[in-house]
Amino acid sequence: MRLSDRDPQVGADELVDAMVPPPRFDDVSFDSYIPNPDEPSQAAAVKACQAFVERVGARKKRWSLFGRSEDEGKPGLYLDGGFGVGKTHLLASIWHSVPGPKAYGTFVEVTNLVGVLGFVEAVKRLSEHRLLAIDEFELDDPGDTMLVTRLLKELTAAGVFVAATSNTLPDKLGEGRFAAADFLREIQTVSAKFDVVRVDGPDYRHRGLPDAPPPMSDGELTTRAESMPGATLDDFDELCAALARIHPSRYGRLVDGVTAVHLRDVKAAPDQAVALRLVAFGDRLYDRDVPVAVSGRPLSDLFSEEMLRGGYRKKYLRAVSRLVALSRPS
Incomplete structure (x- = not known):
């Protein structure tokens, strides 16, 4: 199954009805x-x-x-x-x-x-x-x-x-x-x-925890994806192209029902527009606690040093924090 083949749609009434906290925060409280x-x-x-x-x-x-x-x-x-x-x-x-x-x-x-x-x-x-x-x-x-x-x-x-x-x-x-x-x-x-x-x-996600696991080989990634029901496997460039044609408000629907996301040949985002879409996509994965595995570059290399010095620095660091947390073995 490939995310880049999906075309999620959300109607106007559904948009209003869906305005609730994401699944990760269904049961949180001040006490927790x-x-x-x-x-x-x-x-x-x-x-x-x-x-x-x-x-x-x-x-x-x-x-x-x-x-x-x-x-x-x-x-x-x-x-x-x-x-x-x-x-x-x-x-x-x-x-x-x-x-x-x-x-x-x-x-x-x-x-x-x-x-x-x-x-x-x-x-x-x-x-x-x-x-x-x-x-x-x-x-x-x-x-x-x-x-x-x-x-x-x-x-x-x-x-x-x-x-x-x-x-x-x-x-x-x-x-x-x-x-x-x-x-x-x-x-x-x-x-x-x-x-x-x-x-x-x-950042509580990284208190006392090891760094993200190193990227897999393409073969290891494919074998892992094929062994997990409900998992997806996409080429990184093809996923980026799909995210460009889907409004970020529908990224949550894009990953509904997905048990794990596998991305082949990950590389640094080529420009700011792609980078910001990856931030929004990573947020929706984190909301739903969807594990991520990659080949190519590690997730910590998604954003260039130049991007990390710019006006969106905090967004990029948040995305790396969340994606690295999702990539750790459970």
């Missing part, structure tokens, strides 16, 4: 989040998230021409920190703790929802929710910046609370990626919606 005793910000973040949940739960829907009253505080909570500190665990715990209606999605899934439904219809549907949780919040281009500014303004005015995770402080969004200074007002508008909670610490 174990703060690192050496990082006090983690325990403090749990308390901040629980306080936010209480505010959301106590909210009474109020429609007003003037939006939210001042005494209600900021409508958003923004979890900022490095990769592997449990921000997504905390975001999903918020979602599970809040009564519905509610929606959860990655940043790219939320922006795609607006693209599919249209802005007015997306606002209409999401305005009926008590909470919108956005994972991997990032402004990668001017279009996203303008869209998200308008969306958050409309939703928070309608009484929707927003919780988000990111590797970048809200007033630094877009930095190093486009002419962010030209959109400073929009970025500041987004930032003003959130109380920022810092979550520090080392």
Whole structure:
């Protein structure tokens, strides 16, 4: 079975219904989040998230021409920190703790929802929710910046609370990626919606664990893939071409039912566009806890040193962290 032969489709209504935490985070809670005793910000973040949940739960829907009253505080909570500190665990715990209606999605899934439904219809549907949780919040281009500014303004005015995770402080969004200074007002508008909670610490996925296993030979990789029911085997270049024709919001559907992914002749991403698609693809594999095995270059070499020095450095490091974790023998 090859991922590059698949053509996943997701309808508009299904997009809305599917806005729930990914399978990896089906059963998480604040109780199952174990703060690192050496990082006090983690325990403090749990308390901040629980306080936010209480505010959301106590909210009474109020429609007003003037939006939210001042005494209600900021409508958003923004979890900022490095990769592997449990921000997504905390975001999903918020979602599970809040009564519905509610929606959860990655940043790219939320922006795609607006693209599919249209802005007015997306606002209409999401305005009926008590909470919108956005994972991997990032402004990668001017279009996203303008869209998200308008969306958050409309939703928070309608009484929707927003919780988000990111590797970048809200007033630094877009930095190093486009002419962010030209959109400073929009970025500041987004930032003003959130109380920022810092979550520090080392990447839990790699505490005391060995490095990723070395790549297999092509023959070993093929034998392994053929021995596993539900596994896929793709040439790396062909998978990259397939990811280019599939919207990133459908990458989750692409790997539904897959038990393991095998990639032959892995090499460094040739350009930024391919690299960012691989980040989104890796995130969906991690969400679903799908093991990964490769031949060619190791997964730690997916992104060049030049890319790792650029504006998407944090995204690339997060992707490497997650993919290496998936490549370790269980």
